[in-house]
Amino acid sequence: MIVISGATGFVGRALVTRLVQSGAQVRCLLRPQVRTPQLPRSLAVPVAVADLESGHGLAAACAGAQGVFHLAGCHARGTADSLMSVDYRGTLHMLHAAQQAGVQRFVYLSHLGADRASAFALLKVKGLAEEFVRQSGVPYTIVQSAPVFGVGDTLTSMLAALMRLAPGVFVRPGPSNARWQPIWVEDVVRGLIAASTDRGFADRTIEIGGPEALTLNEVLAAIMAATGVRRQIISAPLVYSRWAIAVWRRLWPQSPLSGHWLDLLAVDQACEINSMQRFFEIRPARFISHLGFLCG
Numbered sequence: 001m002i003v004i005s006g007a008t009g010f011v012g013r014a015l016v017t018r019l020v021q022s023g024a025q026v027r028c029l030l031r032p033q034v035r036t037p038q039l040p041r042s043l044a045v046p047v048a049v050a051d052l053e054s055g056h057g058l059a060a061a062c063a064g065a066q067g068v069f070h071l072a073g074c075h076a077r078g079t080a081d082s083l084m085s086v087d088y089r090g091t092l093h094m095l096h097a098a099q100q101a102g103v104q105r106f107v108y109l110s111h112l113g114a115d116r117a118s119a120f121a122l123l124k125v126k127g128l129a130e131e132f133v134r135q136s137g138v139p140y141t142i143v144q145s146a147p148v149f150g151v152g153d154t155l156t157s158m159l160a161a162l163m164r165l166a167p168g169v170f171v172r173p174g175p176s177n178a179r180w181q182p183i184w185v186e187d188v189v190r191g192l193i194a195a196s197t198d199r200g201f202a203d204r205t206i207e208i209g210g211p212e213a214l215t216l217n218e219v220l221a222a223i224m225a226a227t228g229v230r231r232q233i234i235s236a237p238l239v240y241s242r243w244a245i246a247v248w249r250r251l252w253p254q255s256p257l258s259g260h261w262l263d264l265l266a267v268d269q270a271c272e273i274n275s276m277q278r279f280f281e282i283r284p285a286r287f288i289s290h291l292g293f294l295c296g
Contacts, residue, residue: 001025001026001027001064001065001066001067002019002024002026002027002065002067002068002196003026003029003048003061003062003065003069003103004016004019004027004028004029004069004071005052005069005070005071005072005090005094006029006069006070006072006073007028007029007045007047007071008028008030009071009072009073010148010150010153010154010185011071011109011188011189012028012069012072013152014150014185014186014188014189015069015189016028016043016045017043018186018189018190018193019193020043020045022193026045026046027045027047027048027061027065028047028048029048029049029050029058029061029072030047030048030049030050031051031052032049032051048060048061049061052072052085052086052089052090052093052094053085053086053089053090053093054093055096055097058093058094058096058097059096059097059100059101062097062100062101063101064101065098065101065103066103066104066105067105067106067107067196068094068098068103068105068106068107069107069109069192069196070091070094070108070109071109072086072090072094073086073087074086074087083122083125084125087125087126087129088128088129091108091133092132095132095133095136095138098138099136099138103138103139105140105141105196105197105202106133106138106140106141107141107143107192107195107196108129108130108133108140108141108142108143109143109145109188109192110126110129110130110142110143110144110145111123111126111144111145111264111269112144112146112207112209112268112269112270112271113144113264114126114127114129114144115127116128116130116131120263120266121263122263122264123263123267130142130205134205139202139203140202140203141195141201141204141205141206142204142205143191143195143205143206143208144208145183145207145208145209146182146183146208146209146269146271147180147182147264147269148182148184149182149183149185149287149290149291150184150185150290150293151185153185156219156223156291156294157294159220159223160227160229160294163220163223163224163227164227164229168231168232169231169233170220170231170232171235171236172216172217172220172234172235172236173235173237173262173265177215178215178216178266178267178268179213179214179215179268179269180213180215180219180268180269180270181209181210181211181212181213181214181269181270181273182209182210182212182214182219182287183208183209183210183284184210184284184287184290186285187210187276187282187284187285188208190280190282191208191276191279191280191282194280194282195279201279206275206279207271207272207275208276208279209269209270209271209272209273210276210284210285211273211274211276211283211284211285211286212273212286212287213273216265217233219287220233222287222288222291223294225291226288226291226294227291228295
């Protein structure tokens with residue numbers, strides 16, 4: 001049995017689909033909520049209701065599990081408080097439940113640049129969570145990933161939507177020299193599964209990214225080419241962008257635009273260019289060749 005936190009998220013849905021199609025037994029963690037969870041359609045998967053923030057229900061949810069994929073996080077839409085509740089305390093609670101269950105592998109999906117000494121909240125909390133995983137005594141694999149893109153993502157879909165709304169000019173937050181290696185969601189999922197079963201990845205931290213190191217301007221150019229939208233790109237310091245996003249979220253609290261994304265714009269999100277090939281013998285998809293989903 002494999003337990004997955006964050007199963008209703010962007011990467012989680014893709015992971016659940018691939019595992020179920022491969023015949024694996026999967027149990028999806030769902031937080032108590034009123035809305036219908038966004039699990040993959042046409043797939044019958046067992047679920048367990050549990051609360052990462054309080055830890056309630058996690059021990060029962062992990063009982064009998066051989067592996068755990070911990071993907072849950074609140075950085076896409078969350079506030080600083082929810083980042084601490086889910087990404088920080090939620091990881092501690094998840095590890096405690098995994099310890100009780102005798103889990104054989106705990107796979108934690110993190111970000112490139114995660115560091116408990118980071119000046120950026122998202123990367124700092126991810127770095128702290130990584131240390132919890134390393135010190136837990138549970139066999140683990142930490143996968144630090146570059147920004148993930150694909151159908152249903154937040155990042156490229158959000159950028160495309162904002163460019164469509166922009167009146168001829170798009171304001172790019174952050175420095176122009178930070179480099180990204182966007183990685184296709186299906187490649188990430190294949191890597192996560194391989195890392196969970198290969199003993200060579202036990203108690204290791206690995207970095208993965210796509211086959212191209214792109215500046216944000218190049219990322220935006222690729223999105224414009226895919227969508228047919230043309231905008232002039234101008235830059236704005238991160239401090240002004242954070243202020244603008246704070247105002248925006250007051251006006252639209254459910255907006256997918258989160259200030260935590262700016263943490264990823266402030267530092268390089270790049271690693272060894274052939275990481276997927278070296279670790280998993282996977283030839284990752286190029287960014288520009290998999291943006292057709294933005295045209296809809």
